[in-house]
Amino acid sequence: MEGLRPMVAQRLLAAGDSPDARIFSGPRGGRISGAVLRDATHWDDGVAELGFEHLRRHDLRHTGLTWFADAGVPPHVLRKIAGHGSLTTTQRYPHPDAHRITAGAALSARLSVVRAPRSLPSPIVVAR
Known part of the structure; x- marks a missing residue:
């Protein structure tokens, strides 16, 4: 991944500040179409080989x-x-x-602390 950093940095500089600038473009310029991306990555062959034909x-x-x-x-x-x-x-x-949703568990833990009965102080016994 580190090898990509200089290439992307160079392309960012070349793109400039134009809102229409692209870091990567299709073979004829402009946007990269889904078909070009599919063909360039051999997507269909790769997912079929992995057994994930349904993956888009x-x-x-x-x-x-x-x-x-x-x-x-x-x-x-x-x-x-x-x-x-x-x-x-x-x-x-x-x-x-x-499994990553912990809000319910956190709320339950908080409510159990709030609802826990406080221990009452022992009655004061006055000696006569």
Whole structure:
């Protein structure tokens, strides 16, 4: 992965500040189409060889955003990463693992502390 850093940095510099600039472009310039990406990565052959014919490239986008969300990245940042115009769209992407959802356990633990009966002080006995 470290070998990619200089290449991406160089492409970022070359792209400049134009809102239409692309770090990577298709063989004829412009956007990289799904067909070009599928062919360049041999996606269909790879997933078939692994036995995951049902896996789509877009599923990786959902997985990536789920991992970011599980790592604590706030939804408004996820929206920027995904390039979504609406937070509503972004909220459809993360699919948290049920084992990672600890809010219920944390709330239960807190409520058990709050509801726990306090020990009453022992009655004061006055000697006569």
